[in-house]
Amino acid sequence: MPTSLTRAALQALDRNDPLVSFHDEFDLPPDVIYLDGNSLGPLPRATPGRVAQVVAHEWGQSLIRAWNAHDWIGLPLRVGEKIGRIIGAEPGSTLVADSTSVNLFKLLAAALEARPTRRIILTERENFPTDLYMAQGLAALLQRGHEVRAVADPVAALNDDVAVLMLTHVNYRSGAMHDMATVTSAAHTVGALTLWDLSHSAGAVPLQLAEDGADFAVGCGYKYLNGGPGAPAFLSVAPRLQTDLQLPLTGWLGHANPFAFAPDYRPALGIGRGMVGTPPILNLAALEVGIEQMLRVPMDALHTKSQHLIDLFIALVEQECAEHGFRLLTPRDATRRGSQVALAHPDGYAIMQALIARGVIGDFRTPDVMRFGLAPLYVRHVDIWDAVTVLRKVMQTNAWRNPSLSEQRAVT
Ligand SMILES: Cc1ncc(COP(=O)(O)O)c(C=O)c1O
Numbered sequence: 001m002p003t004s005l006t007r008a009a010l011q012a013l014d015r016n017d018p019l020v021s022f023h024d025e026f027d028l029p030p031d032v033i034y035l036d037g038n039s040l041g042p043l044p045r046a047t048p049g050r051v052a053q054v055v056a057h058e059w060g061q062s063l064i065r066a067w068n069a070h071d072w073i074g075l076p077l078r079v080g081e082k083i084g085r086i087i088g089a090e091p092g093s094t095l096v097a098d099s100t101s102v103n104l105f106k107l108l109a110a111a112l113e114a115r116p117t118r119r120i121i122l123t124e125r126e127n128f129p130t131d132l133y134m135a136q137g138l139a140a141l142l143q144r145g146h147e148v149r150a151v152a153d154p155v156a157a158l159n160d161d162v163a164v165l166m167l168t169h170v171n172y173r174s175g176a177m178h179d180m181a182t183v184t185s186a187a188h189t190v191g192a193l194t195l196w197d198l199s200h201s202a203g204a205v206p207l208q209l210a211e212d213g214a215d216f217a218v219g220c221g222y223k224y225l226n227g228g229p230g231a232p233a234f235l236s237v238a239p240r241l242q243t244d245l246q247l248p249l250t251g252w253l254g255h256a257n258p259f260a261f262a263p264d265y266r267p268a269l270g271i272g273r274g275m276v277g278t279p280p281i282l283n284l285a286a287l288e289v290g291i292e293q294m295l296r297v298p299m300d301a302l303h304t305k306s307q308h309l310i311d312l313f314i315a316l317v318e319q320e321c322a323e324h325g326f327r328l329l330t331p332r333d334a335t336r337r338g339s340q341v342a343l344a345h346p347d348g349y350a351i352m353q354a355l356i357a358r359g360v361i362g363d364f365r366t367p368d369v370m371r372f373g374l375a376p377l378y379v380r381h382v383d384i385w386d387a388v389t390v391l392r393k394v395m396q397t398n399a400w401r402n403p404s405l406s407e408q409r410a411v412t
Contacts, residue, residue, distance in 0.1 A: 005316070010381040019297060019305055022377045026226075033383045033390075035362045038172075038200055038340045038373030041226030047289045054285040066281075075284045076232075076275060082291045083225070083234045086299070087198060087217065088208035094236040095274045096221065096284060100199055102249075103218040103235040104134045104166075106274065109248040111164035111193045111216060112138075112146065114241065118163035122192070125150045128172045131197055135166060155186050162192040164216075169207075170200035170338030173369050174329040177205065177338050181212040188213065193241075199223055202234070204306070204339035204375070206299040215241055224339065224375055225294065227287030235274050242270055251276035297377065305376035307334040309384055313341050313374060316388040324395040329369065340373045349412065353405040354394045360387045364412045 014020050027043045028034055034042055058066045067073050076096045084094035097103065108121065121135045132150060139146040151157045154165060165187040170177045184194045195216040201207055203224030209217055215238050221231030237245060250265040252258045253275040257266070267273035310330070317326060329342040345351055348370045352362055362372040372387070394400055 005312075005385075007382060007385050010312075010385045013381040017305065017381070019301060019376060020380060022293070022297070023380055025293065026378045028378065029359075032359045032361060033379075033387045035360065035372040035374060035379065035383075035387060037226070037375035037378070038204070038223055038338075038371060039363050040222055040229060041224060041290060041375070042378060043228070044226055044289050044293055046293070047228065047286050050289050051282055051286050054282060059281075072279075072281050075281065075288070076279045077272060079284055079288050079291060080234055080236075080271070082288070082295060083202065083219075084236065086207070086225075086291070086294060087202050087219075087236065088206070088210055088212075089214075089217070089236045090210045090239050092239055092242075092270055093209070094234055095271045096232050096234050096287065097275050097279065098233060098235075100197065100218050100220050100233040101130045101134055102276075103233050103274075104131055104195070104197065105138055106247050106249055106276075107195055107216040107218060107235060107237070108135055108138050108164060108166065109142075110237075110241075110245050111195055112142070112144075113246040114193060114244065115163035115191070118161050118192070119146055120159075120162045121146060121148045121164055121166060122154050122157055122162045123148065123150050123166045124154045125152055126171055126173065127166070128168050128197065128199070131166060131168060155183055158186055158190045158192060160190050162187070162190060164193045164195050166195040166197070168197040168199065170198075170204065170340075172200055173365050173371070174331075174342050175200070175338045175340040175371075176329075176331050177201070177336055179336075180207070180209075180214060184213045184215075200338050200340070203294050203302075206303050209236060210238070214238065221283075221287045221290075224373075225287065226290030226377075228283060228290070231283050231287045231290075232280055235271075237271055237274070239270075242273075245273065247273060249276045253277060253279075294377070302376045306339040306374055307337075309374040309376060309379055309381065310334070310337065310339070310341055312381065312384045313372065313388065316384060317341075317343065317391065320388055320392045321395055326370075339375060340371055343370045343372070344368045345370060347400060349408065350400040350402075350405040351391075351394060354400040354402070355387075355390060357405070358390050358394065358399075360390045366412070 080095040198219035217236040221227035
């Protein structure tokens with residue numbers, strides 16, 4: 001390890017870390033170093049109690065009355081408002097609903113309606129596949145000659161035929177981050193709207209959607225927001241765009257007055273029209289616990305720690321595993337990355353399986369990317385030391401060459 005770094009020195013950093021107590025607020029197995037919160041956040045200890053209360057008390061005892069008595073009907077907007085604070089959106093911009101994929105579809109369609117004479121959905125080739133697929137599906141459905149243009153440098157490809165620039169803010173593979181303010185301003189200069197996928201940003205990096213002029217945003221609830229498997233997603237629309245917002249999925253709960261049961265659709269005022277059908281109350285209750293927890297920490301403090309953890313991880317891997325052929329994909333510049341480190345290695349899948357078998361849990365993305373999410377709420381400095389120590393041993397002992405580790409499972 002670097003001579004200035006010792007395990008004891010990192011333990012000392014943890015003792016002085018104002019965030020360290022959050023580690024114990026998660027129900028993490030003692031023999032696990034969890035570096036996959038960029039895929040599925042761990043279980044906050046407060047969540048089972050809250051969900052049990054909603055099940056036994058609210059559902060069990062209040063039954064249908066709970067929609068009013070416990071304001072279940074207001075939960076998507078209430079939790080959305082809290083997420084809005086995390087992402088720096090204006091009040092009244094953000095709603096919890098559906099999945100990220102479905103919200104992408106809804107907002108992309110709205111963006112195309114708002115720019116009816118333009119043909120291009122501009123994005124980047126390296127975008128997360130669901131973003132590309134949803135855009136492709138929408139263009140095919142509309143049959144109005146839209147083109148999904150996926151390029152290496154989307155800002156350079158902006159022109160006055162671009163209706164919407166759709167980008168994932170922090171890249172799911174490399175962890176590289178776009179400059180939201182600069183990119184948004186470039187898009188607006190040619191009259192295009194922006195749609196940001198914040199799945200790897202919300203709860204991971206400081207965001208200021210309102211200040212940066214972002215138009216639309218979506219993101220996952222189950223990653224850094226720790227909302228649990230299949231947690232509902234969020235969508236956010238700048239208030240200036242809400243009055244004329246035409247969404248394609250006009251479900252009854254997005255109606256101005258759902259319980260009037262009128263035969264014709266009339267959208268709710270504001271972001272409430274982003275609702276489609278009945279929200280998943282148990283999942284929303286779990287998500288709210290994760291959000292509440294995150295709101296107790298200033299995002300700047302989280303960011304400072306996460307960037308320090310990343311620098312530490314990179315330095316230790318380079319020191320300890322230099323001869324083992326890892327290639328760093330994540331930018332070294334802390335202003336240009338999210339909260340994960342990506343290492344490319346031709347045998348990355350088997351190496352990651354060997355790490356997981358030893359309790360260091362990250363994940364793998366084809367063709368060769370090992371991802372390590374360093375979520376600062378529960379990852380400690382000493383975890384970085386211990387994780388790199390296990391990685392070094394896996395490489396030195398060739399433990400990853402065990403043939404059983406190369407068999408690809410359904411989820412990588
Ligand atoms: C950037 C990004 N967007 C979207 C998704 C998928 O979202 P969902 O499955 O909620 O539709 C993911 C999932 O990992 C993602 O990483």
